[in-house]
Amino acid sequence: MKYPIAIEPGSATQAWGVVVPDLPGCFSAADEGIDEAIENAKEAIEAWIEAAIDAGEDIPEPSSITDLQANPEFQGWIWAIAEIDPAVMDDTIERVNITLPRRVLARLDAKARAAGASRSAYIAQMALRPDSLKHA
16 A cells, blocks of 8 residues: 655754655654655554554545645645555454464463453454553
């Protein structure tokens, strides 16, 4: 998926600002120029999409740059495309093989049972929790 981004040119004392007009509240910045601005925008877009999916919200389709350029708010800004890996929005079930020590697997299974979930569901729930790394 390709989202148009508006980049406000930076200076020696001001960061480059980035806005993703199609995704309300999605923005980013960069200190090192336009290439970094585009890369940081990709990360912001992926995070925005993941949060929207987790909240059950729809993901807006990208607009055309030509339509967005008509907005006077972005007068003098640079336009670019941030291409996002489609896997960010792919909920296709995939079988994986992981290797864990038996003691860790036993603890995982016990926690999954206590949560009333399967091993796979429990792992997915843990991965999707915003604070999952704090409890690892």
